[in-house]
Amino acid sequence: MVTLNQKQFAPERLDRLRAALRQNRMARVEDLCRELNASPATVRRDLTHLEQLGEIQRVHGGAVSVDSKIEEPLFDAKTSIASKEKQQIAKAALDFVKPGDTIYLDGGSTVLELARLLRDHTNLTVVTNSLRAALELAGRGPRLILVGGELRRLSQTVVGPLTENILREIHVDTAFMGSMGLSSDSGLTTTDPNEAFTKKRVMDSARQVVVLVDSSKEGKVAFSHAGKLEDVDVLITDGKLSKDFVRSLTEKKIKVVKA
Amino acid sequence: MVTLNQKQFAPERLDRLRAALRQNRMARVEDLCRELNASPATVRRDLTHLEQLGEIQRVHGGAVSVDSKIEEPLFDAKTSIASKEKQQIAKAALDFVKPGDTIYLDGGSTVLELARLLRDHTNLTVVTNSLRAALELAGRGPRLILVGGELRRLSQTVVGPLTENILREIHVDTAFMGSMGLSSDSGLTTTDPNEAFTKKRVMDSARQVVVLVDSSKEGKVAFSHAGKLEDVDVLITDGKLSKDFVRSLTEKKIKVVKA
DNA sequence: GCGATTATGGTCGCATTCGATCGGAGGTCA
DNA sequence: TGACCTCCGATCGAATGCGACCATAATCGC
Numbered sequence: 293m294v295t296l297n298q299k300q301f302a303p304e305r306l307d308r309l310r311a312a313l314r315q316n317r318m319a320r321v322e323d324l325c326r327e328l329n330a331s332p333a334t335v336r337r338d339l340t341h342l343e344q345l346g347e348i349q350r351v352h353g354g355a356v357s358v359d360s361k362i363e364e365p366l367f368d369a370k371t372s373i374a375s376k377e378k379q380q381i382a383k384a385a386l387d388f389v390k391p392g393d394t395i396y397l398d399g400g401s402t403v404l405e406l407a408r409l410l411r412d413h414t415n416l417t418v419v420t421n422s423l424r425a426a427l428e429l430a431g432r433g434p435r436l437i438l439v440g441g442e443l444r445r446l447s448q449t450v451v452g453p454l455t456e457n458i459l460r461e462i463h464v465d466t467a468f469m470g471s472m473g474l475s476s477d478s479g480l481t482t483t484d485p486n487e488a489f490t491k492k493r494v495m496d497s498a499r500q501v502v503v504l505v506d507s508s509k510e511g512k513v514a515f516s517h518a519g520k521l522e523d524v525d526v527l528i529t530d531g532k533l534s535k536d537f538v539r540s541l542t543e544k545k546i547k548v549v550k551a
Numbered sequence: 552m553v554t555l556n557q558k559q560f561a562p563e564r565l566d567r568l569r570a571a572l573r574q575n576r577m578a579r580v581e582d583l584c585r586e587l588n589a590s591p592a593t594v595r596r597d598l599t600h601l602e603q604l605g606e607i608q609r610v611h612g613g614a615v616s617v618d619s620k621i622e623e624p625l626f627d628a629k630t631s632i633a634s635k636e637k638q639q640i641a642k643a644a645l646d647f648v649k650p651g652d653t654i655y656l657d658g659g660s661t662v663l664e665l666a667r668l669l670r671d672h673t674n675l676t677v678v679t680n681s682l683r684a685a686l687e688l689a690g691r692g693p694r695l696i697l698v699g700g701e702l703r704r705l706s707q708t709v710v711g712p713l714t715e716n717i718l719r720e721i722h723v724d725t726a727f728m729g730s731m732g733l734s735s736d737s738g739l740t741t742t743d744p745n746e747a748f749t750k751k752r753v754m755d756s757a758r759q760v761v762v763l764v765d766s767s768k769e770g771k772v773a774f775s776h777a778g779k780l781e782d783v784d785v786l787i788t789d790g791k792l793s794k795d796f797v798r799s800l801t802e803k804k805i806k807v808v809k810a
Numbered sequence: 811g812c813g814a815t816t817a818t819g820g821t822c823g824c825a826t827t828c829g830a831t832c833g834g835a836g837g838t839c840a
Numbered sequence: 841t842g843a844c845c846t847c848c849g850a851t852c853g854a855a856t857g858c859g860a861c862c863a864t865a866a867t868c869g870c
Binding site for chain 1: 720
């Protein structure tokens with residue numbers, strides 16, 4: 293069994309890491325070793341842990357604090373990996389949008405690309421918890437229904453228990469979901485428990501679930517469980533998934549689409 | 552040791568490239584090398600990377616920024632012509648915001664000005680159905696709760712029956728409302744029935760109702776009844792209201808504040 | 811107290827990054 | 841058009857960082 297909640301890391305060291313990364317918004321592993329009197333292996337472990345919690349972002353040679361990036365919600369914080377792929381994935385997802393449908397758009401940069409492609413689809417109803425997706429469609433486009441609830445600044449999405457008040461009232465034909473992590477064992481994962489909560493509710497009530505992720509998410513496991521692979525009907529990704537992973541998906545009757 | 556060989560991360564370099572290219576619309580590889588303290592090969596690699604992301608366009612000898620940011624004309628238009636009166640009204644409304652409060656922000660340009668003033672109030676919870684108010688506070692500021700429901704494009708607010716699902720769950724200390732029309736006979740009025748519906752629900756559950764309108768709304772009557780004057784506790788406006796109207800308001804125990 | 815689980819540190823093979831070199835393409839000027 | 845020069849992309853090598861594995865120490869449960 294996978295032990296998700298191993299939180300017995302030295303809390304003091306984690307706090308000092310957080311502090312160091314809040315002060316300067318980036319730090320090198322080497323420096324952190326000296327400062328914390330710890331080995332590189334330990335520092336790396338802690339950093340990956342913090343990354344799973346969504347508090348920092350790892351980069352080669354160190355880490356950067358993710359807080360410094362939320363000031364510009366319009367600017368994509370994670371552009372360091374692939375956007376051509378994301379656009380292609382979004383384009384492939386269009387095949388699953390039928391006129392007259394009611395669809396749900398989740399947060400995440402890949403789904404955001406899909407939102408951009410829907411600006412000319414007027415015979416459509418879009419439900420979303422993503423502020424940025426809503427912005428794309430605020431001027432013109434389909435009928436737009438926003439999910440209500442508390443705004444999570446990091447992802448610019450509306451999450452948490454309050455979202456349930458609207459989600460239980462509506463049922464969408466197809467839900468287009470993003471995900472921070474995607475693995476055979478842990479399924480869909482994301483950093484924030486509230487966000488995971490909302491994702492589960494959406495996937496429960498959707499007639500069809502389409503997951504849009506680029507291949508860099510393969511094997512990643514983030515903090516919170518956001519859904520089982522069994523709940524996914526279609527997975528759209530770029531062509532770089534490992535064969536083993538694709539096989540394990542098709543065995544679960546998930547249709548894998550390569551954009 | 553000279554700080555010549557200061558290590559830097561790839562993402563930081565990308566950010567600095569973006570910044571340099573946003574400032575001047577074009578930059579040469581040679582200059583970027585000096586600025587980033589990197590070799591031409593590295594700069595070229597980063598530039599091609601950014602080009603793949605679609606953020607810039609390579610040219611011989613350097614790169615130019617491709618301004619893909621087509622701001623919605625809807626937003627620019629109304630936000631730029633925020634009159635002095637509206638700003639002053641918003642400023643006066645700040646007196647009714649106490650630390651720790653939960654407040655509601657309605658749509659409308661005057662209330663939007665108030666949202667702008669709240670970006671440094673972190674000890675506060677803001678509930679709103681206004682997409683533009685949410686945007687003002689999306690990057691930083693108070694805890695932000697969005698009301699869910701159908702987006703009305705004209706006002707960029709969330710309105711209609713679905714909003715009730717969240718509104719009945721929450722109770723705010725003070726609701727700051729806008730209005731299209733304000734008259735002794737018809738009270739508060741607005742153009743859209745759905746919008747009126749939502750306004751009524753908010754005013755019902757708010758402990759205190761503060762209406763923010765400039766004096767041009769006096770005597771105007773719009774299509775849908777959105778609330779009775781008796782439900783209003785405070786009216787903040789500029790100093791151009793007619794004496795008769797002010798008297799009729801104070802007779803109804805409404806506190807009139809001139810900004 | 812003892813076994814089991816967990817945290818930490820060291821080592822090794824591998825991946826990533828960066829800079830240098832080189833052949834060739836593209837731009838410039840007569 | 842052709843000569844000349846600059847710049848570009850591809851490839852390679854060096855350096856560094858990284859994850860995986862294992863050993864050891866600490867801690868917890870029984």
